[in-house]
Amino acid sequence: MMRRVPVRLSGGRGYEIEIDAGALDNLGATARRVLAPTARRCAIISNRRVFDLYGATVVESLRAQGFGVASLLIGDGERHKSLRVAERVLESLAALGLERSDAVVALGGGVVGDLAGFVAAVYLRGIAWLQAPTTLLAQIDASVGGKTAVNTRTGKNLIGAFHQPRAVVIDTRTLQTLPPRELTAGWCEAIKQGAIGSRRLFAQTRNYLLHANATESSAQLSDLIAAQCAFKARVVAGDERESVARTDARSRRILNFGHTVAHALEAVTNFRRFRHGEAVGRGMLAAAEISNRLGLLPSSELELLRATVRLAGRLPHADDLDAGLLLSALAGDKKSVGGHVQWVLLERIGRTRIVSGREIPPKILRASLRAALI
Numbered sequence: 418m419m420r421r422v423p424v425r426l427s428g429g430r431g432y433e434i435e436i437d438a439g440a441l442d443n444l445g446a447t448a449r450r451v452l453a454p455t456a457r458r459c460a461i462i463s464n465r466r467v468f469d470l471y472g473a474t475v476v477e478s479l480r481a482q483g484f485g486v487a488s489l490l491i492g493d494g495e496r497h498k499s500l501r502v503a504e505r506v507l508e509s510l511a512a513l514g515l516e517r518s519d520a521v522v523a524l525g526g527g528v529v530g531d532l533a534g535f536v537a538a539v540y541l542r543g544i545a546w547l548q549a550p551t552t553l554l555a556q557i558d559a560s561v562g563g564k565t566a567v568n569t570r571t572g573k574n575l576i577g578a579f580h581q582p583r584a585v586v587i588d589t590r591t592l593q594t595l596p597p598r599e600l601t602a603g604w605c606e607a608i609k610q611g612a613i614g615s616r617r618l619f620a621q622t623r624n625y626l627l628h629a630n631a632t633e634s635s636a637q638l639s640d641l642i643a644a645q646c647a648f649k650a651r652v653v654a655g656d657e658r659e660s661v662a663r664t665d666a667r668s669r670r671i672l673n674f675g676h677t678v679a680h681a682l683e684a685v686t687n688f689r690r691f692r693h694g695e696a697v698g699r700g701m702l703a704a705a706e707i708s709n710r711l712g713l714l715p716s717s718e719l720e721l722l723r724a725t726v727r728l729a730g731r732l733p734h735a736d737d738l739d740a741g742l743l744l745s746a747l748a749g750d751k752k753s754v755g756g757h758v759q760w761v762l763l764e765r766i767g768r769t770r771i772v773s774g775r776e777i778p779p780k781i782l783r784a785s786l787r788a789a790l791i
């Protein structure tokens with residue numbers, strides 16, 4: 418059974434996220450429904466690995482609806498999410514003669530989604546796009562919210578645009594071929610969304626990890642992904658463009674739970690040791706340790722979070738990393754306001770509080786980092 422999660426945005430620009438085992442079979446029909454009647458062609462943007470697995474299904478389902486289909490493949494990995502690759506793809510779209518009413522289809526993980534969305538945002542000043550995320554992280558997080566971006570030498574996601582897709586098509590079957598570490602990374606982000614969202618979402622995520630075969634395309638998996646998307650969609654709808662001034666418990670900023678330390682961990686290990694989600698796993702523990710030491714989060718809740726992160730899978734070791742080095746990396750976080758890191762902390766599972774770094778004694782910070790690194 419298809420689950421549909423509406424994403425409501427101002428000015429009637431809402432769209433739906435469709436979730437089902439086998440949803441890619443119907444991507445063409447969805448495209449037909451959401452694109453302009455004049456749409457004739459679709460350009461699929463993907464990478465070799467994902468296209469080899471799922472490209473034929475998507476091509477066939479688009480052709481069955483009368484679309485002309487072209488495919489453009491980019492390299493695999495974060496370093497291909499670049500302005501240079503975007504330029505190459507834009508030139509290819511122009512050479513293909515893709516028109517104003519045609520569309521881009523992003524088939525892949527967050528790297529493909531971010532780059533394809535960015536290309537769709539700027540090609541002919543913006544054309545329609547559909548997103549078919551194939552990693553757990555992209556299905557519950559990156560594909561919801563309309564943020565698109567590419568990296569530059571100086572940093573990640575520095576060039577981008579808000580450009581909402583016409584539809585998101587999530588086929589849970591694609592997770593069956595996902596490498597284990599990518600699943601772990603995705604589960605960490607799912608636990609994060611539970612921890613900041615509600616006790617209910619947290620429990621649903623935890624129960625799935627405890628009882629279900631995490632790679633099986635079950636009804637429970639679709640339900641869980643739908644609940645995760647609904648949570649992210651709700652946050653995004655309330656704060657579509659991440660206003661800098663907002664620090665309330667419903668602002669988009671709360672999605673950064675665990676990310677302050679995660680970014681520092683990724684930086685000090687030169688982006689080689691951790692998948693981003695794995696770093697978020699440790700980052701959440703650090704934020705929860707701080708919360709606990711400040712007297713906000715009860716120890717039982719801290720322990721519950723710890724136990725749940727363990728269910729996500731084994732995280733890369735971090736006990737060799739120097740807490741002092743991490744602290745200096747923290748200071749360079751781009752989400753700081755007026756030079757101070759804005760920490761997303763927990764009052765309990767399901768309730769966040771944003772606290773300025775100024776209010777956290779250095780001793781507590783160090784001890785919490787050390788506790789999260791072992």
Ligand SMILES: NC(=O)c1ccc[n+]([C@@H]2O[C@H](COP(=O)([O-])OP(=O)(O)OC[C@H]3O[C@@H](n4cnc5c(N)ncnc54)[C@H](O)[C@@H]3O)[C@@H](O)[C@H]2O)c1
Nearest residue numbers: 466493526527528529551552554555558559564591594595
């Ligand atoms: N736009 C947003 O709001 C947002 C949010 C979070 C993350 N992101 C971005 O997402 C990116 C990370 O995305 P990711 O974690 O999906 O990584 P990814 O896109 O690099 O995919 C991870 C790996 O899995 C492979 N893969 C993808 N689907 C597969 C499948 N079904 N079977 C087998 N292999 C498969 C990919 O080829 C890749 O090697 C980062 O660039 C990050 O900045 C964006």
Ligand SMILES: [Zn+2]
Nearest residue numbers: 606676693697
């Ligand atoms: Zn993240």
